[in-house]
Amino acid sequence: MKTNPLGRTGLQVTEHCLGTMTFGNQTAPDIAHAQMDRALEAGINFLDTAEMYPVNPVRAETMGRTEEIIGDWFAKTGRRNDWILATKHSGEGSHARDGAPISSKTIRPTIEAGLKRLKTDHIDLYQFHWPNRGSFQFRKNWTYDPSACPMTRAEIVADMEDCLGALQDEVERGTIRAFGLSNESAWGTAQWLAAAERTGGPRVATIQNEYSLLCRAADTDLAELMWHEDVGLLPFSPLGAGFLTGKYQGGAVPEGSRMSLNDTMGGRKSARVFDAVAAYLQAARDFGLDPVHMALAWAAGRPFVASSIFGATTLDQLEHALKGLDVTLPDELLTRLDEIHKQHPMPY
Numbered sequence: 502m503k504t505n506p507l508g509r510t511g512l513q514v515t516e517h518c519l520g521t522m523t524f525g526n527q528t529a530p531d532i533a534h535a536q537m538d539r540a541l542e543a544g545i546n547f548l549d550t551a552e553m554y555p556v557n558p559v560r561a562e563t564m565g566r567t568e569e570i571i572g573d574w575f576a577k578t579g580r581r582n583d584w585i586l587a588t589k590h591s592g593e594g595s596h597a598r599d600g601a602p603i604s605s606k607t608i609r610p611t612i613e614a615g616l617k618r619l620k621t622d623h624i625d626l627y628q629f630h631w632p633n634r635g636s637f638q639f640r641k642n643w644t645y646d647p648s649a650c651p652m653t654r655a656e657i658v659a660d661m662e663d664c665l666g667a668l669q670d671e672v673e674r675g676t677i678r679a680f681g682l683s684n685e686s687a688w689g690t691a692q693w694l695a696a697a698e699r700t701g702g703p704r705v706a707t708i709q710n711e712y713s714l715l716c717r718a719a720d721t722d723l724a725e726l727m728w729h730e731d732v733g734l735l736p737f738s739p740l741g742a743g744f745l746t747g748k749y750q751g752g753a754v755p756e757g758s759r760m761s762l763n764d765t766m767g768g769r770k771s772a773r774v775f776d777a778v779a780a781y782l783q784a785a786r787d788f789g790l791d792p793v794h795m796a797l798a799w800a801a802g803r804p805f806v807a808s809s810i811f812g813a814t815t816l817d818q819l820e821h822a823l824k825g826l827d828v829t830l831p832d833e834l835l836t837r838l839d840e841i842h843k844q845h846p847m848p849y
Contacts, residue, residue, distance in 0.1 A: 502544035502826065505807045507585070508706025509731050510679040512625065514585050516801045517826055518547035520737065520812030525566035526555035527757060527814045534574045536819050541583055543823045549709070549735070549810050551589035551630060552597060552615055557762045561596035565618050572620035587626035587735075588615055589683055589709075592633060602633045604660070605667035612676050627668070628681040628709055633660055638684040638711060640768040640849065642718065661693055665702025672703055681707035681735070687722040694730055705732055707807055712736035714745060714781055714796055714838060715774065715848055724805050733807025739800035740811060742766055744774055746793050747782050757814065769849040777845035784841060788834045794825025799838060802830065 504513040519540045524533040537548070553559055554567035568588065575581040590611050593602035601607060616622065631638070634652045637645035652660070671677045680703040682690060690708055697704045708727065712719050712734060719727075719734060727734055740746055743759055744766075754760045764770070785792040801809040813819035830838075 504546075505733065506731075507626065507679060507807055508681075508733055509704060510706050512585055512679065514547040514808045515545050516806070516808055517545055517797065518549050518587075518735065518808040518810040519545055520810040521548065521550045521567050521571065522554045522556045522812055523814050524550075524555055524570045525563060526557060527759075527762075528555075530570045530573065532816055533570050534577070535816050536813060537571070537574050539816065539819060539823070541580070543826070546583065546585055547587070547808050548584045549587045549737075551591070551628075552611065552618075553589070553591045553595055553630065557759055559596065564596050565614070568615055568618035572618050576620045581621050585625045586619070586621070587628060587681070587709075588619070588624055589628040589630040591630045595630075603629055603664060604633075605663045608664065608667040608671065612671055616676065623676055623678060625678045626681050626707065627671070627677040627679070628683050628707070629664075631684040632682075632686075632689050633657075634689070636684040637686070642847075658692060658696060661696040662700050662702070665693075665696055665700050669700075669702045677703075679703065679706045681705065681709060683709040685710065687726045690723070690726055690730075690732060694732075707733045707735050709735040709737055709810070711738050712800060712803075712806075713739045713741040714799060714842070715741035715769075715777060717842060718847070719805075724803075727805040734803070734805050735807060736800045736803075736809045739809045740793065740796050741774075741778070742769055744769065744778050745781060745796040747778065750775060750778060750782070766849075771849060773845065773848040777841070777848040780841045780845060781838070784834065784837050787837075788831070790828065790830075790834075791821075791825055793822055794828045795830065795834075797822060797825060798828040798830050799835075801826075 503516045507514050550567050553564050590603055591597040594600050634650050634657050668680050685708050693705045748755055782792050785795045
């Protein structure tokens with residue numbers, strides 16, 4: 502399987518990454534372990550999780566369960582080093598640490614707790630799940646107002662520098678190898694990069710944001726920054742939270758699916774999204790492709806993407822996705838997909 506550099510870290514990751522947000526909720530531990538076995542067998546070397554997982558829904562009593570399941574696999578198999586492991590530090594408003602924001606004081610105890618759950622001595626990519634100043638990700642872009650930020654520019658920069666100092670301590674301790682962001686903007690990423698140059702703290706290697714044929718917000722300012730600064734995008738939900746599979750068309754709600762647990766799909770569900778999906782499904786049919794394989798290939802093939810994160814609730818779903826990981830989309834189809842995007846921009 503093709504690999505890409507993880508920023509300037511020297512690490513090479515496969516262009517597809519196994520996501521784990523359903524492990525411990527929709528996906529039972531034995532199936533989760535079978536997915537890890539199968540993904541490795543297929544050549545995938547990159548695994549993404551977070552301290553707040555599983556989701557759908559996020560609950561205080563289940564936080565950390567996904568990391569525990571992964572740690573149990575490491576302990577059982579002894580194959581920790583076969584994976585490049587990424588996890589995330591939750592921030593303000595989460596169930597973790599009574600909702601405290603990310604700070605130099607929370608970084609070490611959060612890493613220590615994660616290492617214990619994961620049954621490992623290091624994390625390859627440690628990501629901040631969302632910025633302390635807030636984010637316009639998750640459909641907040643429709644009403645986003647940067648003037649409402651609770652922090653001044655000076656406070657934001659000072660906070661970044663303080664966190665980078667704590668992160669550098671962890672790099673020197675050997676508990677983390679690289680640093681990444683999630684749900685970040687172009688401006689925020691630029692500030693993190695500048696702060697790292699000033700302080701000598703770890704340089705941002707990656708940004709994990711939602712990105713798919715249905716959500717192309719990263720295509721302009723953020724894409725330019727990532728390309729020129731060697732920061733890789735880690736798209737989550739490259740299948741559009743499952744919409745791009747076609748399984749929700751015509752009012753269908755499969756048992757055990759995300760929509761069966763979250764009717765609004767986190768604000769993604771609307772008439773507009775079903776119309777857009779119909780156009781993408783037709784494009785896949787016209788080019789003789791499975792829509793799952795088309796959507797995954799498109800996200801992974803973008804020039805600024807380091808690795809595209811896809812998850813599967815069941816082993817059958819994983820097997821289906823794996824069958825198309827070597828698909829390359831022809832130029833004619835890429836042009837068609839851009840045309841559909843113009844007709845159905847940001848449908849959620």
